[in-house]
Amino acid sequence: MFTKIKHYQQKIAGLSEQVRDVRMLGLGLFLVIVLLISWSGVKIIDTNYELQKQISELRQQNEVKRLANENLKLQNQYLETNQYLDVAARQNFGLAAPGETVLSVPKEVALSYTIDLPNTEQAETATVKKKQPAYQRNFQDWMDFFLHRKNDEQ
Numbered sequence: 552m553f554t555k556i557k558h559y560q561q562k563i564a565g566l567s568e569q570v571r572d573v574r575m576l577g578l579g580l581f582l583v584i585v586l587l588i589s590w591s592g593v594k595i596i597d598t599n600y601e602l603q604k605q606i607s608e609l610r611q612q613n614e615v616k617r618l619a620n621e622n623l624k625l626q627n628q629y630l631e632t633n634q635y636l637d638v639a640a641r642q643n644f645g646l647a648a649p650g651e652t653v654l655s656v657p658k659e660v661a662l663s664y665t666i667d668l669p670n671t672e673q674a675e676t677a678t679v680k681k682k683q684p685a686y687q688r689n690f691q692d693w694m695d696f697f698l699h700r701k702n703d704e705q
Contacts, residue, residue, distance in 0.1 A: 569575055629635055640646040647653045683691070694700075 637648070645653055645655060
């Protein structure tokens with residue numbers, strides 16, 4: 552047992568001499584410097600990546616604003632045309648071109664001769680509902696009831 556202890560003591564003494572050696576201290580210092588430089592490089596790469604993302608987002612926003620401005624320019628050009636002035640005069644002032652006759656019909660009279668078109672969305676849901684099995688229709692009816700949805704089929 553004492554031989555094992557002596558053996559370990561000798562190993563520890565050898566290691567402590569190696570640690571005190573100038574070459575080992577230089578190697579340790581070199582490793583610390585390499586680690587610091589590597590860490591700094593990784594941080595710089597990460598910072599550059601984040602900045603590139605911001606630049607890309609700002610360029611996209613800039614392009615969207617440029618397109619919006621171009622759209623507004625085109626709209627302004629249209630508003631300055633004779634075609635728009637003609638349409639605006641007809642709609643807002645009831646004016647007509649020479650040789651045309653303007654008929655003014657009150658809104659109530661015009662609406663009295665219209666018919667209500669069926670809502671295609673409701674018709675589609677009704678057809679889909681008819682194709683569903685009975686248990687799915689039952690479940691859907693209960694969900695409509697609990698969620699206070701109107702059921703206009705009936």
